Amino acid sequence: MFPADELVVDARHLSRRFGSFVAVRDVSLQVRRGEIFGVLGPNGAGKSTALRMLCGVLDPTGGQAIVVGHDVARQPERVKAKIGYMTQSFSLYADLTVAENIRFYASLYGLEGATRRRRIDVVMHQSELAPRAGQLAAELSGGWKQRLALACATIHAPPLLFLDEPTAGVDPLSRREFWERIHELAAAGTTIVVTTHYMDEAERCHRLAFIFRGEVFDSGRPGDIVERAGLAIAEFEVDDVEQATALLQSLPGVEECAHYGHVLRLAVHGGPDVLAGARDHLARAGLAVRDARQARATVEDAFVAMVRRERRA
Amino acid sequence: MRRLLAISLKELRQLRRDRLTLAMMISMPVSELLLLGYAINTDIRHIETVVLDRDRSAASRRLIVQMRATGYYDVVGAVENYHDIARALRSGRATVGVVVPAAFASDLERRRPTRVQLIVDGSDPQIVGTAIDTATGLAAARSAELAAPGVTRSRTRPAPAPLSFEPIIMYNPDQRTAVYIVPGLIGVLLTMTMVMLTAMALTRERERGTLEALIVSPASRLEIVVGKIAPYIAIGYLQMTLILLAGWWFFDVPTAGSLPLLYTVAALFIAAHLALGLLFSTVAQTQQQAMQMSFFFLLPNILITGFVFPFESMPLPVQHLAQALPLTHFLRVARRILLKGAHLEDMNYEVAWLAGIVAVFIASAAFRFKKKLL
Numbered sequence: 001m002f003p004a005d006e007l008v009v010d011a012r013h014l015s016r017r018f019g020s021f022v023a024v025r026d027v028s029l030q031v032r033r034g035e036i037f038g039v040l041g042p043n044g045a046g047k048s049t050a051l052r053m054l055c056g057v058l059d060p061t062g063g064q065a066i067v068v069g070h071d072v073a074r075q076p077e078r079v080k081a082k083i084g085y086m087t088q089s090f091s092l093y094a095d096l097t098v099a100e101n102i103r104f105y106a107s108l109y110g111l112e113g114a115t116r117r118r119r120i121d122v123v124m125h126q127s128e129l130a131p132r133a134g135q136l137a138a139e140l141s142g143g144w145k146q147r148l149a150l151a152c153a154t155i156h157a158p159p160l161l162f163l164d165e166p167t168a169g170v171d172p173l174s175r176r177e178f179w180e181r182i183h184e185l186a187a188a189g190t191t192i193v194v195t196t197h198y199m200d201e202a203e204r205c206h207r208l209a210f211i212f213r214g215e216v217f218d219s220g221r222p223g224d225i226v227e228r229a230g231l232a233i234a235e236f237e238v239d240d241v242e243q244a245t246a247l248l249q250s251l252p253g254v255e256e257c258a259h260y261g262h263v264l265r266l267a268v269h270g271g272p273d274v275l276a277g278a279r280d281h282l283a284r285a286g287l288a289v290r291d292a293r294q295a296r297a298t299v300e301d302a303f304v305a306m307v308r309r310e311r312r313a
Numbered sequence: 314m315r316r317l318l319a320i321s322l323k324e325l326r327q328l329r330r331d332r333l334t335l336a337m338m339i340s341m342p343v344s345e346l347l348l349l350g351y352a353i354n355t356d357i358r359h360i361e362t363v364v365l366d367r368d369r370s371a372a373s374r375r376l377i378v379q380m381r382a383t384g385y386y387d388v389v390g391a392v393e394n395y396h397d398i399a400r401a402l403r404s405g406r407a408t409v410g411v412v413v414p415a416a417f418a419s420d421l422e423r424r425r426p427t428r429v430q431l432i433v434d435g436s437d438p439q440i441v442g443t444a445i446d447t448a449t450g451l452a453a454a455r456s457a458e459l460a461a462p463g464v465t466r467s468r469t470r471p472a473p474a475p476l477s478f479e480p481i482i483m484y485n486p487d488q489r490t491a492v493y494i495v496p497g498l499i500g501v502l503l504t505m506t507m508v509m510l511t512a513m514a515l516t517r518e519r520e521r522g523t524l525e526a527l528i529v530s531p532a533s534r535l536e537i538v539v540g541k542i543a544p545y546i547a548i549g550y551l552q553m554t555l556i557l558l559a560g561w562w563f564f565d566v567p568t569a570g571s572l573p574l575l576y577t578v579a580a581l582f583i584a585a586h587l588a589l590g591l592l593f594s595t596v597a598q599t600q601q602q603a604m605q606m607s608f609f610f611l612l613p614n615i616l617i618t619g620f621v622f623p624f625e626s627m628p629l630p631v632q633h634l635a636q637a638l639p640l641t642h643f644l645r646v647a648r649r650i651l652l653k654g655a656h657l658e659d660m661n662y663e664v665a666w667l668a669g670i671v672a673v674f675i676a677s678a679a680f681r682f683k684k685k686l687l
Contacts (some may be wrong), residue, residue, distance in 0.1 A: 055529050077531055085529040089522025108530045152526075 015062030038205030143174030511590025
């Protein structure tokens with residue numbers, strides 16, 4: 001349907017204000033076909049508002065968004081027919097069975113006849129829900145509910161799938177399986193826009209956008225974003241983590257000290273020299289560092305640093 | 314004790330944040346007291362009366378003036394024949410028709426017993442009693458007055474009273490309460506279930522997050538709303554049919570008029586309450602609040618629409634207030650069709666009111682919906 005490099009989402013200078021409050025300010029996002037695009041940001045940053053505008057549910061007060069080839073403000077119905085949408089609440093009818101839920105969404109998206117039967121078969125098979133077809137949705141565990149929600153959201157084989165915190169409250173194994181499924185979908189050509197608070201999930205996206213206070217802070221591949229944050233990470237194993245933190249926090253260039261049991265994770269600006277300085281600082285204060293190792297900066301480090309820096313400003 | 318206090322305090326705090334419940338808890342006692350205080354007034358006055366005066370004499374006019382002076386009969390018009398009386402009673406324009414016989418003045422003159430017909434709409438047994446008792450009292454007083462000068466009564470057999478009323482009860486001759494209550498019950502039950510079911514059906518979708526999925530789907534808002542409430546229209550008609558059948562089977566409630574007409578007017582009535590349910594669903598955040606609002610709405614419907622307490626006995630301001638409730642009009646429509654065999658032209662006023670209320674409710678629900686669906 002789309003050439004491989006075609007933009008499935010092309011939002012330019014998108015804004016939304018509610019009265020005097022600006023929920024989304026000048027957001028521009030481009031998502032290509034088959035991409036898994038992550039949208040990160042603290043609660044209330046404007047992620048949901050941005051997503052709703054891209055879904056054609058909420059009219060932008062400024063800017064323009066072309067989604068699956070249609071202007072969301074002018075042809076929201078066209079957009080709605082071509083997207084799938086899965087929310088944190090899973091939007092399932094607890095008092096309907098698995099099969100009834102799927103059939104309901106099939107009808108809602110206008111599937112008929114042979115296409116309908118085939119699509120229901122396909123999602124039942126892919127989600128492995130077939131043996132549970134007669135079970136009430138209420139009786140499913142979190143992981144299975146999530147599978148059912150994804151099956152319902154993809155029943156009409158949408159070229160674009162929006163996932164709004166799709167793994168909230170789901171166990172790690174189910175999360176992992178869910179992401180496998182997302183990658184399969186993307187490999188088959190479905191474009192995916194996903195919001196999440198889990199940073200390990202963010203790293204599984206092809207590209208990311210950080211949204212904070214209604215604006216896009218940074219966007220790009222996870223590795224590039226981490227690199228741009230310019231952080232060096234060290235992990236020190238110390239006996240008195242509290243005291244070490246107190247000593248290091250005031251050191252220039254130190255971005256963050258985080259506890260992981262007996263391990264102190266130190267994020268600094270300025271590279272390896274600063275890390276060596278920090279280690280010397282602890283030694284001078286008489287604190288034994290039993291083990292020190294370099295570590296890889298993660299999206300989470302970049303994200304936390306970015307939000308903190310912005311809050312200080 | 315500390316723990317108990319902490320729990321109570323937490324409960325009060327939560328209550329304070331639930332504005333809707335709080336507002337209802339505070340306004341409920343006062344509003345119910347006022348409604349009940351005004352509604353329970355068994356002293357029925359101002360019974361609408363039409364007069365068929367076949368004598369057109371000073372004596373007949375005097376009788377009518379005296380009836381009016383009791384405060385119980387409001388003469389709303391003079392009519393030409395029995396057909397007009399039947400029509401006035403059927404359309405609710407009057408509850409009582411008085412027929413003064415042609416020889417009224419001369420009969421009185423010659424001390425011949427004369428009988429004035431009192432044709433009473435019997436659909437509300439509470440009104441019938443007052444209408445007949447008042448007339449009987451008036452006749453006794455007039456008779457005594459007529460008999461007093463110069464006429465000696467026989468000691469063994471009292472002379473027949475010179476003036477008496479002959480009551481004729483139409484539409485519910487046996488004065489059975491069930492006949493009066495059942496048509497009203499259709500309205501009350503529909504009011505309760507239609508408002509509550511609609512309000513809860515939508516708040517449930519919002520509460521569970523499924524409304525969002527519907528909104529994101531290609532289904533239009535109209536499809537969502539109409540699709541959601543259509544089953545409840547069917548349920549409403551089913552309820553109505555069940556009550557009619559049960560009323561007919563157990564209490565022998567008549568169906569004098571056209572059922573298709575009743576079902577047609579019921580569509581307006583149901584529509585009004587579905588729209589109101591939608592309106593409630595845009596205000597209520599939870600199913601619990603939706604339920605509370607529905608109950609709050611139900612109480613005045615039971616008290617001031619004429620379901621149990623006669624509409625005529627309520628003070629005018631309360632009657633005006635009751636006009637805004639669809640049930641007030643539907644009760645009359647249902648009673649008139651079922652008990653009196655009324656036609657559409659006998660209910661123009663009520664149907665117009667219902668249509669107006671439907672329009673206002675739907676417009677406000679649509680307006681609120683546009684803003685509040687998400």
